[in-house]
Amino acid sequence: MQVAAFYFDGKTSRRHAVSLEVDGDVAHISGDVERMCPIAQLRVSERLNRAARKVTFPDGAYLEIQDGAAFSELLRSTRHRDSLVVRIQQNWRASLIATAALLLVLAVSYLYLLPAAAGLIARTLPASVEQRVGAGTLDFLDDHIFSPTQLPAPRRAAIIARFNALTAPMADAPAYEILFRKSRIGPNALALPSGQIVLTDEIVTLLDDDDAVMGVLAHELGHVHQRHLMRRLIQSSAIGAVATVLFGDVSAVLVNVPTVLLDMKYSRDVEREADDYALAMFQANGISRQKLAYVFEKLENKSENQGGVMPYLSSHPASAERVQRILGAN
The missing domain is CATH 2.30.29.30 (Pleckstrin-homology domain (PH domain)/Phosphotyrosine-binding domain (PTB))
Incomplete structure (x- = not known):
């Protein structure tokens, strides 16, 4: 032929x-x-x-x-x-099955493998990296959001001394430093990878309860101990890099969409971990868990009175279900 x-x-x-x-x-x-x-x-x-x-x-x-x-x-x-690939391409049923399998693999990697990998990387990073990230973050916040604290020195010293006297709930507790700042965004607290825990004057004044303030600090120490911020940074960087490779020259908004979506889910997970850490710390030191629930109840009430969402609640989601979980934890 x-x-x-x-x-x-x-x-x-x-x-x-x-x-x-x-x-x-x-x-x-x-x-x-x-x-x-x-x-x-x-x-x-x-x-x-x-x-x-x-x-x-x-x-x-x-x-x-x-x-x-x-x-x-x-x-x-x-x-x-x-070849097998060509035969699949020529068969629409096989193409659909292959597409579904690919989406399943991507979903599993996105939801489970990536967070696990980020946690492993965060635990192996040298302390110098966390120090640089923390220092850079604090410099940015001091330039744009924070101003020097106005809390009296004796009040600050009492809070630091009280928390330093508490026993951490897990072995190998990280080194930490408690810093005070006045904030332009109201009551807030945050933990940096370098171990610095920032308390705003506004959250100390709002709570007006040393045990409740200990709850905020214990929660933030949980973030430090579990390296939550570094894990989130690693995940966000990884997703951004993959999105750029897959989609090429797209707007920053589109590239950040998967990052934001994953971060929302991841935040709920790490907040539960930090809550559990604080609860264990309270139990180890004989402090009522009611004081931790009081933190979120107080912030929620202030948010409702102001007709908006408090900054601390937007980054540390609070709800009646969350308070109930804290009060009902074993």
């Missing part, structure tokens, strides 16, 4: 009219060009609806098939079989 084709030498654009036929395991080209080649050395392009199929020689020369039906029959006679 002869199949009409055009031959290109791979070096020039000149086209040669030829015929292709197969004798045993050898392909024969005749016409404007004469050559032979074992069929095992030829590479056949995949089937496309609107493009001629190509047969490529080892030296880069190639045939552009003109009679697709005859070529398909020739391939069947030589028992040629497309």
Whole structure:
């Protein structure tokens, strides 16, 4: 069986009219060009609806098939079989199954493998990295959000001394430093990877209860101990890099969408971990868990009175269900 084709030498654009036929395991080209080649050395392009199929020689020369039906029959006679990928592409059911499997793998990686990997990386990072990240973050906050504290020195010293006297609920408690700042965004507290825990004047004044303030500090120490912020930073960086590779030159908003979505889910998880850490610390030191619940009740009440969401609640989600969990934990 002869199949009409055009031959290109791979070096020039000149086209040669030829015929292709197969004798045993050898392909024969005749016409404007004469050559032979074992069929095992030829590479056949995949089937496309609107493009001629190509047969490529080892030296880069190639045939552009003109009679697709005859070529398909020739391939069947030589028992040629497309690769698995090509067969899947040509079968819509197989394509759907492969797409579903890919989405499942991506979802599992996104929800479980990435957080686990971020936790492993965070635990192996040298302390110098956490110190640099913490210092840079605090400098930014001091420039844009915080101002020097106005709490009296004796009040600050009493809070620090009280918390330093408490026993941590887990072994290998990290080193920490309690800092005070006046905030432009109201009652808040946060923990930096470097071990610095920032309390705002506003949250100390709002709570007006040393045990409740201990609850805030214990919660933030849980974040430090579990390296939550570094894990979130690592995850966000990884997602941003993958999004850039996959989607190319897209706007910063689109790139950050998966980061924000994962961060929302991840925040709920780490807040539960930090709550559990604070509860264990309270239990180890004989402090009522009611004081921890009081923190979120007080913030929630202030938020409702102001008709908005308190900054601390926006980054540390509080709800009746969360308070109930704290009070009902064993």
